[in-house]
Amino acid sequence: NAGVMQNPRHLVRRRGQEARLRCSPMKGHSHVYWYRQLPEEGLKFMVYLQKENIIDESGMPKERFSAEFPKEGPSILRIQQVVRGDSAAYFCASSPYGQEYNEQFFGPGTRLTVL
Amino acid sequence: SQQGEEDPQALSIQEGENATMNCSYKTSINNLQWYRQNSGRGLVHLILIRSNEREKHSGRLRVTLDTSKKSSSLLITASRAADTASYFCATDNRRAAGNKLTFGGGTRVLVKP
Numbered sequence: 001n002a003g004v005m006q007n008p009r010h011l012v013r014r015r016g017q018e019a020r021l022r023c024s025p026m027k028g029h030s031h032v033y034w035y036r037q038l039p040e041e042g043l044k045f046m047v048y049l050q051k052e053n054i055i056d057e058s059g060m061p062k063e064r065f066s067a068e069f070p071k072e073g074p075s076i077l078r079i080q081q082v083v084r085g086d087s088a089a090y091f092c093a094s095s096p097y098g099q100e101y102n103e104q105f106f107g108p109g110t111r112l113t114v115l
Numbered sequence: 116s117q118q119g120e121e122d123p124q125a126l127s128i129q130e131g132e133n134a135t136m137n138c139s140y141k142t143s144i145n146n147l148q149w150y151r152q153n154s155g156r157g158l159v160h161l162i163l164i165r166s167n168e169r170e171k172h173s174g175r176l177r178v179t180l181d182t183s184k185k186s187s188s189l190l191i192t193a194s195r196a197a198d199t200a201s202y203f204c205a206t207d208n209r210r211a212a213g214n215k216l217t218f219g220g221g222t223r224v225l226v227k228p
Contacts, residue, residue: 033215042203042218043158056215091157095214103148104216108157 002027004094004107005074012113019079019086021110025094032075033093033104034067043091049075082114121204121219129227134191136222138204139184145207145214147180147187151200152221158203161189194226 005024013019025032030051035043048056049069060067064082069075079086089111093104122137138147146165150158164171164180164187171178177190191198201223205216 035216035218042220043205043216045215045217048215059215093216103160103163104214105160106150106158111155 004092004105006090006092006107006110008110009108010111010113012115013082014115015083016081019082019112021077021079021090021092021112023075023077023092023094023107025075025092026096026105029094029096029105031095031097032069033095034075034077035091035093037089037091037109039088046077079112082112084114087112087114121202121222123222124220125223125225127225127227128194130194130196132194134194134198134224134226136189136202136224138187138189138219140187140204140206140217141185142206142208144182147178148205148207148216149176149178149187149189150203150205150218152203153200161202191224194224196226196228198224199226200224 004026007022011019032049034046036046037043045059047060047067051069052071064080066078089109091109092107095104120139126134128134144166146163148163149161151161152158162171162173162176162178164178166182169180175192180187201221203218203221205218207214
């Protein structure tokens, strides 16, 4: 059973370009979480999705950021018109349920560098 | 301080010694989890302790939880060079929808051979 997969592992974009980060949860997991980690800091929650639904996007910046988890295919975190401050590691995690005692399994992350 | 703050921020020990780090949080929680992150890598789940548990063991790891003080500790016994990493606590907020995690800033542990 493959773990959480994220691609690309490294992404370089110039200011103003778009970044698309993909996350394939573990098999059988229908809950996906996105987190952002700035250098030397802990992870910050961004958004929680189930298939075709955004459940909690309280950690998402109001502009330029969007996320989806379609019925088929991976979850996508999309950042439009990237700025240098978007440079960070973006981690996806999945869990089988949204229940309170389920651990989250993390992917290896996508390291975004904005030039 | 933020939810899930670790203390100390950095720790340097000799191989074979024990490493202890603490985590404090502010709100009521469902559970508290500890993760390890090697430099430039993803997170590895170490242990989950529920709000009604006080202590849990896993191999060389021992975690305690004191909900009255809103704090937890992670003890790594007989440390090895391979334990060098950053360690994060993460809390699952009782009031939050789903179980999004709130992470602390981490404790950077260096185990010298």
